[in-house]
Amino acid sequence: MENTERNLYIVVASVLFALAAAGIITDGLSETIKGLMTLQIKGARLIQDFTVVGVGAALLNAALVATIGLVLVFFSSVSLSGPTIAAIFTMAGFGLFGKTVLNCLPIIGGVWIAARIARKKLGSYSLIALFGTALGPLVTYIMFELGISLAVSIPLGILTGVAVGFILPAVAGSMLGLHQGYNLYNVGFTCGFIGLFFSSLLKGANKMAPLEIVWNLQPHPTLIFLIPIICAGFILAALLFEGAHKTKDIIVAFLSLQKLSGRLPTDFVDNSSAAGTLLNMGLLGFASWGYVALVGAPFNGPVLGGIFTVIGFGAFGKTLRNSWPIVAGAVLATWVFGKQFSAPGPILAALFCTTLAPVAGQFGIIAGLVAGFIHLFMVETTAAWHGGLDLYNNGFAGGLTATLIVAVLQWYNTNRPKEDFDR
């Protein structure tokens, strides 16, 4: 393992440790463990804010879910770099509103079986396995919300998770072709697509309960100050990586990242430097936190989940330069449609819409604004389509939006007469 990767392991492990420690310190060990157990059997479909059960339990759950990702990366011999950092931070974020240790493992098991059958190592499908845990709520729903005997529902939930994980690699690869890498949450797009079938099946069997939003409005100091502390830590880590005397090099690396489109797969650690990437992650985190504070939205589980995801993808596709036009588009749509900026849908869309950052990175500000605008009204509709079973609903809506935009631009680009042969 190279020094850079070893240092990244230290940074990521420190964040996960900090999350767990913050949780235990906030609520005490016994209360936190009790809450953690409750979360494992609690409904997890969109939007279930785990901080309602307990801030400590939610933070510990997030740390444990992300630790699964970190351990998988370590033992499957893939690099801890941009893509895997994005996956681990996304898992941590969604550990605050939907992912649990219990509902993640069967899906990862299914991906492992698919890898075995394809005669590949799990490392080859590691990103699909980690991001694929977005369908965790399906496992929980079948286990605990179907209203049948636990003796039947628990094995059925595990089996369903394994089955979903098994088909994920096949479907995820195909979905990439639709948007050509312009939707960063491709597995979210994939999970939404798969979720449509399971949602329809459950509706057909008259077993689909209506969606409900559990949204914590109680401000808590731990949740409010967690992100600034972690982001300050990233910037400090960037300085420690290179040495404070090389601040200029770090800034140059950070600025070089801003020139990238971010189209999948752009590993920032590989394209620039670990220090420049950490600075990008830290600044994206501060910007996201600042927007949430500005519009007066609560710092609860889902909102922190959104910020963690933005931070994670600060190593794999998102920069300040390619993100702001998308966010501006979503904010504009929120204003045009007369929605409240701090309401659950708009605030989450403003954070997660950055899945479309490569659209702005490649095609410019106007395309970014249009993408963000479309994304807002799409994302408010799509959750109902898959019954909230796909936690990366913004990835699903983003995939649809990117597919539309890319198809139109592709048609335009391939039909410019001046570049054609005379026929």
Place this chain on the structure above:
Amino acid sequence: MKRKEFLGRLIGELTNFILEGNPLRMVVSLHQEEDGAHVSIFDDHKRSDKEIEMIRSALNPKARRPELAEYYGLMAGHDMTWEARLKLIGWQVKHASVQNSDSGIQIDLWLGSDAFNPADFTLHT
């Protein structure tokens, strides 16, 4: 992945890259063995040393990236509308060499199983 599909993707992405230079001539050569293959591509457009080095480093990544090769590598050769991305190829090949030949650039890719030995190849370029 089937050999035909794998080769098609890599050749497609490589062709995309060469065509971006709007060459008057392009030649693609393929030589297959039991456990590997050699793809060679030429054009009539010479590159600067800096460009050659950039192409070489994109095609020869610092580390093996199976998590990117098996998943995002599927995008190789899929789209000819926008710029080619040589890294998609680099993650999936054993080795790549890049040089200016008499007429233009020459890129050689070696791909295959772990048992594959490029030295066994008899293709003379």
